[in-house]
Amino acid sequence: MATRFFPNYDNYIITSPFGPRKLWGQTGTHNGIDLVATKDGKTGRTDQITAHTGGTVEKVGYDDNSGNFVRIQVDKQTLMVYCHLRDKPTVKKGDTVAAGQPIGYMGKTGRVTGAHLHFGIRQDGRWIDPEPYLDTDYIQPGKTYDLKLPQLERGSRGDSVKALQILLAGLGHSPGTADGIFGGRTLAGVKGFQKDRGLACDGIVGPKTWEALLGS
Ligand SMILES: [Zn+2]
Known part of the structure; x- marks a missing residue:
């Protein structure tokens, strides 16, 4: 674990x-x-x-x-x-x-x-x-969250990666399980999504990729 x-x-x-x-x-x-x-x-x-x-x-x-x-x-x-x-x-x-x-x-x-x-x-x-x-994402029921959108790349971890994975899955670029760990399958999902949207296919989730993910 x-x-x-x-x-x-x-x-x-x-x-x-x-x-x-x-x-x-x-x-x-x-x-x-x-x-x-x-x-x-x-x-x-x-x-x-x-x-x-x-x-x-x-x-x-x-x-x-x-x-x-x-x-x-x-x-x-x-x-x-x-x-x-x-x-x-x-x-x-x-x-x-x-x-x-x-x-x-x-x-x-x-x-x-x-x-x-x-x-x-x-x-x-x-x-x-x-x-x-301890082993779950910190989520406070009933409260609104300001979603932070950090740059994500292979090796990134955490709630924002999980959010990314859920978004990718919803857009038909399944990264495998939404486990909050940016590994090979998440990388493939990001690249597939970027290619789809005509973005630079670098596998790095920066402002443009976030915008495309959230705006879709
Ligand atoms: Zn103590």
């Missing part, structure tokens, strides 16, 4: 779930979940972390609890946070981040018992349990 956080590993485990917990001799509420990467049953300790969902970097920083952290504003209501990164995040405030884009490395900075990723979702000012969203 591919993971949304640790691209070089084949899975992750949740070492601490969301909700009440006792730590450091105090009872408190864990406002996110803790994850570590695993491969072949072994734990990876310093893997690269990628963004679960795309958005705009709202803040990067360091504090004694969170260690190195990055916060990504996903939509008006929703902020996602990634904490305890090994070094300063590899993105900076104001950057646009796509789902699956590297943002830093797992570490143990801040108040931790070991290397892990703390992932949190804050929605309308409240922390919610991220677990239901």
Whole structure:
């Protein structure tokens, strides 16, 4: 299974779930979940972390609890946070981040018992349990989404790729399953669609290809 956080590993485990917990001799509420990467049953300790969902970097920083952290504003209501990164995040405030884009490395900075990723979702000012969203696209029922249209190419991943795949399938250029991963079949689908529409047949989904996809 591919993971949304640790691209070089084949899975992750949740070492601490969301909700009440006792730590450091105090009872408190864990406002996110803790994850570590695993491969072949072994734990990876310093893997690269990628963004679960795309958005705009709202803040990067360091504090004694969170260690190195990055916060990504996903939509008006929703902020996602990634904490305890090994070094300063590899993105900076104001950057646009796509789902699956590297943002830093797992570490143990801040108040931790070991290397892990703390992932949190804050929605309308409240922390919610991220677990239901771990292996699915983040979709908030009943709310309207501003669809971001990043340039997509082979190797791209995430919600925007899934949107692309669904559009292609609907236009008769099926890319296989809409799995959010831009692989060979998606590439063939894009090229077929571009050829059909008289666009440059480069397999890269830029503004013109998006326009053609959405305007059809
Ligand atoms: Zn945590």
